[in-house]
Amino acid sequence: MTSIILLSVFGIINLFLGFLRSNKVLLPGAMLLLLIVFGVNLADWGQGTQSFYNSMLVVDNYTVAFTGIVVLTTLVLLPFSRSYVVAGEPNLAEYYSLLLFSLVGAVMMIGYNHLIMLFVGIEILSVSMYVLAGSSKRDARSNEAALKYFLMGAFATGILLFGVALVYGATGTFVLSELSTAVAAPANASLQPMLYIGILMMIIGIGFKVSAAPFHFWTPDVYEGTPTFFTAFMSTVVKTAGFAAFLKLLAVALPGAQGFWLPTIQAMCALTLLLGNVGAAVQTSTKRMLAYSSVSHAGYLLIGLVASRGNLTGEAASGIFFYSLAYSVATIAAFGVLKLVADHRQRDDYAGLNGLGKTNPLLAFSMTVAMLSLAGIPLTGGFFGKFFLLAAAVGQGYIGLVVFALVMSMVGLYYYLRPLIAMYLRPAEEGATPVPVDGIQTVTLALLALLSIALGIVPGFLSGIL
Template sequence: MLPIVLLSVFGIVNLFLGFLRSNRALLPFVLVVLALVFGLNLLDWNHAGSLPGVFDSPYVAQMLTVNNYSVAFGGIVLLTALVLLPFSRSYVVAGEPNLAEYYSVLLFSLVGAIMMVSYNHLIMLFVGIEILSISMYVLAGSDKRNVRSNEAALKYFLQGSFATGVLLFGIALVYGATGSFQLDGLAAGIAAPANASLQPMLYVGVLLLVIGIGFKVSAAPFHFWTPDVYEGTPTFFTAFMSTVVKTAGFAAFLKLLVVALPGTSAVWLPTIIAMCMLTLLLGNVGAAVQTSAKRMLAYSSVSHAGYLLLGLIAGRGQLQGPAAQGIFFYSLAYSIATVAAFGVLKLVADQRQREDYAGLAGLARTNPLLAFVMTVAMLSLGGIPLTGGFFGKFFIFTAVAGQGYIWLVVFAVLMSMVGIYYYLRPVIAMYMRPAELGNDTPIVVDGFQSATLVLLAMLTLVLGILPGFLSGLL
């Protein structure tokens, strides 16, 4: 698990670079670090194993494992952070005094995300979630002079702490019923229980686990924190939160249900189905009535949690089957499109001081590139053909239909139609509405950011035209 070690070490090194008081050195350094870690992560492909050396002691052996599943989802997390970083350049230009700390917290949060996709032990899952969550609490309140940012951090911290308590209580109950924290030990304990009278405690523990992780991935009815926190958090960190956290969360969720808890599917499966339907309904309807583009993307993130929950429903008993492949592809397509959308929104908000649809009005005339990239991102998030989002939904819908849940697929398709309505609103504003007085000047975009936006748009289109490149990885 060299990526975890390097991210931890370089996160500390980056803090010392902050003493140089030169923000211009920080962004290139972190970009190089993430590119290096991303490459080293890929070198673990087809090299399954556990932590070597000192970690081979009986107390910590097999707590983290390396396989193609962890490499694939770890790659999405690292790639997302890598393509998101160029949009932090405004902090460099403005001379943000805490930039070194922010970048280090981002690197540390990636440690938690990789733990979540690589864990083989419930304690390691808990540690990964907490590393990622605490980092997000800090970043949500990073704009200390903004009341909305302070409110977002406080809400996220208080509600997240409560969800953490629920998750930890669930882990304790499951351990008490099975006598193991290891995923394979949990599955064996459930299949052949030593004490049948502990079954009710096991079922309560499983439900608490589902609730705790459901909060982390913004699944309804545990999504109530998402709109306010996403809106109040600085846009750059909102993009990170809505992609990295969701990808790591669902990778961990699928692994838990498929590897450790298949014997309790009679308990968690109806719960996941109910959560899925409620998430799709509230997420899409909530997004449709928003007037703020950023708040719309927050509710949109909730709705995408619903589509990913469909993958959990179809993934019973198969960690590397069609459902896992669908979640992987969907997470990649969603992350790329979301980074592009938030990247454009941040550039607009930085210079027009607006995050509503009116702030996007006339963008096609003043900044055709930004309008094009935003359009591609919206079409992908809406699941329009020839974009990565279309095949993401297609793979998940196919996997769910293969399990016999045709009615659930029909419901998800209907909710997707609602999504098309609100995803087209920014496009209509950019191409069909004139810019308001004072918002008709071009947005300044440097060459690095422009190249990143073009790359994101091209990746989205390539995933929609040639999905076969990645469709057989898992």
């Protein structure tokens, strides 16, 4: 709760900092504010379950863990907005405040204990992202991305809200614990079809937010058109908050309906893995490849939902937490390098990375670690993220799903190695100069690479956190 209050207050304070007309104050100010929020959130660890707003929102270790990921992700992403500072972007204060406000929605999605709180959190997060997607007003692709995201997002939110209404009509409650009881022992069996339709519509609504197939169709175009800095935020923070909310919904509110939603999630998982990996393999743009890659990683996280079997703690839940952290670290590094290169070379395809290993060894190394982690290569966090999720699935007997996921991982190796081939085996264009990287970006990229490697060497430090 303290995190929500601080993020809201700091978002407003940041708007007032914009009146100083000095962008140089905004970046360190925003990073300092997020560092404070991260520390305050961490202080709630081990304090038991705290309830707020008539138990509509709860703060426990689950909330603290996933809130820590989204706040840390935003903190390490901010240095890559340096180009906005240097260029004197007149709307920088508004951008930072929208990021802080969207984090409020993310935290509400993670800590909700009431379906209305979940809806409010999704809306706060989504509205901020609609604006940021179209923040490059003179870019037709950005305008198109914002319009597509808004229209599709509004439609998906309507489906989610209709599902919530049907579930309420069948059970008479919005509270997760009461829903669990009502679903397991329905008072009126004739309302069960309404309940199942409502559950299905809620799964569709949340599936859109986390880019799960077949509700992923907006992702490539929106990711490509959105400014790269905000695409990185969208592909990490939104996905982490979405899966934290998804897991809580299935594990706390709907374990009694497992026989209904489990086959649905399994089908979504297989389709997401297939479409995400095959789609990424045929792309020529690095940015669109990362968009489809984001879809494929939603598939691996869905494996965690299947393996959890309605359990908010245990091997599968801890695997989802670890995977979310490893994925966020690698994705921020990949998008960070891509933004720096695209700003300098004015292209975001594979050819834009040509010769980067010679002109910018640090950028190439950071991108290499990120790609290897996303591919699930040993000694990176991504390897153990996949290992924990697949091990949990094997423990529950989902051998076929695990084998299919491993096959799709081999497809992933193909497109994750393409940036490495471009950086180290292809020459840079004639007259290409080194990509400028300032001190804070250098430190951030080095820390992200080291963190990915550390998660691959000592995964036990965080593997059983839930």
